Amino acid sequence: MTPQDRDLIARLCGERAGLRIEPEKSHLLENRLGPVARREGFASVHEFVCAVRDRGEERLIWAAVEALSPAETAFFRDPAVFELILAQVLAALAGRNEAGPVRIWAASAGTGQEVYSLAMSLLEAAPAGGRVEIFASDLSEHRLEKAQGGLYSQFEVQRGLSAHRLVRHFETAEEGFALLPAVRATVQWQRVNLIEDLGRLGRFDLVLCRNLLNCLHAAARERVLGSLIAALRPGGCLVLGATEVAPGLAAAEGRPGFFFEGSAAARAAA
Amino acid sequence: MVKQPAGVKICLVVDDSRVIRKVARRILEDLGFEVAEAADGAEALAWRRTCNPDAILLDWNMPGMSGLEVLRQLRREPGGLEPKVIFCSAENELARIREALDEGADDYIMKPFDGDIVASKLTLAGLL
Structure with missing residues (x-):
């Protein structure tokens, strides 16, 4: 992911869901977006983000934003x-x-x-x-x-x-x-x-x-x-x-x- | 037997695979446990009588006594109800898991496992 990719995703997360994503957290972004990129048939996260940017399709934008919203995965947390x-x-x-x-x-x-x-x-x-x-x-x-x-x-x-x-x-x-x-x-x-x-x-x-x-x-x-x-x-x-x-x-x-x-x-x- | 500092908990790892014992040892030591190992059921029962562990991580399929036989024997021995017994087996059929719980196992880990799972099960057993 390029810094521009990360800024774009952070901005979309903020606009669409109010999510505060720090663009410097490249590890988090890559981890969360990796599975989405694969699921959508892209060879890399960068290619996926390019498609988000170029196509402007709602479905792709939401796929990215949703993946970055927090989710807990343990039963009986705390x-x-x-x-x-x-x-x-x-x-x-x-x-x-x-x-x-x-x-x-x-x-x-x-x-x-x-x-x-x-x-x-x-x-x-x-x-x-x-x-x-x-x-x-x-x-x-x-x-x-x-x-x-x-x-x-x-x-x-x-x-x-x-x-x-x-x-x-x-x-x-x-x-x-x-x-x-x-x-x-x-x-x-x-x-x-x-x-x-x-x-x-x-x-x-x-x-x-x-x-x-x-x-x-x-x-x-x-x-x-x-x-x-x-x-x-x-x-x-x-x-x-x-x-x-x-x-x-x-x-x-x-x-x-x-x-x-x-x-x-x-x-x-x- | 080395005297343990107060508060350090002991876990006995029973598995015929040296690799599994090593993996479990590393995870348990990272969680602050003192670790003892046994390669079969007879050795495990002997160790239990001397080191009095807080928890026993117990494989099911081993040469000689099976994990289930070890558990039955353990629960009949003096003090044998005290250690928390967590099965740790590749066996993942619910009927078999139920059988282990019915025999007095406290919990059950299906292999393959990782540090999160071991920590989670020890937390549920009240040991973390």
Whole structure:
């Protein structure tokens, strides 16, 4: 990649998705764009970027931008935080009773490991289910496809996932392991670009968006955070990365990254 | 037996392949473990009684005792319930993995493995 290639990609990422990509990080750019270039039939990343520049095709531009949006690929990332997320969902469930389902949104769900970890935990903790609706979204069409298929390689199912959960929630597939339909069916997928208008998604009791905001330009970060907050039901909980903050919401004591909408009374009830 | 400094955890690697033992040793030492090696089941059981490891990385298919036989024997011995046993085998059928877990294995690594996988499994076992 030439410096011009890297500048172009960084600019496109900023314009299309608010992503802050440092053009000097040639290693990251090459690593992320390499597979895309191969998939699209180009001999090198440079040739791919030339095509992005010369053809101006939306599909190619998005293929590049999507590949550079962050994605976590481990199950049960930060196990201690995960326990807190699960506890939060169970508390919301206990509090809602007949008031309709608890709605959860994983806003930057990548290839699905985080949201499926939650889905598995909920099946284990509350097998009756039915009262939880889980939505998951990502910027990348390619990742959504993989996530919806629920197909993971032998390497992927060994990152963060215990063998006990592997034998309980997966079946053998031709290449790797497939999440059982019963788990997959609990999650609804949609492509969402978080810097666009998100009003159509409705409101949620819990919104997960860990470690994405720090990857955005300041203006985009502010806009996305505003949308995430607007998507919370009264008393709803927003979970960010441990070092990310949500001015405008109340930080939960002793739980870095957890923020609550609304009044102190709503927080106490949550 | 060398006395371990307080807090250093011991992992016993049981595999008939010297290459696998070497790879596992490097990964485990990078993770801060003290490593002991055994090339077969009998040696593993003998080592376990003396070095009292926190974790055992256990191959399935070995000459002599199989990993499953080692596990069964281990769990019957005094103190044999203490070490976390993580199978480490090329066997990747879910039915076989289930069998190992039913016999008292704590977790299971399918070969080939890398440092991330070993670290992930040891974290799940509460050892990292």
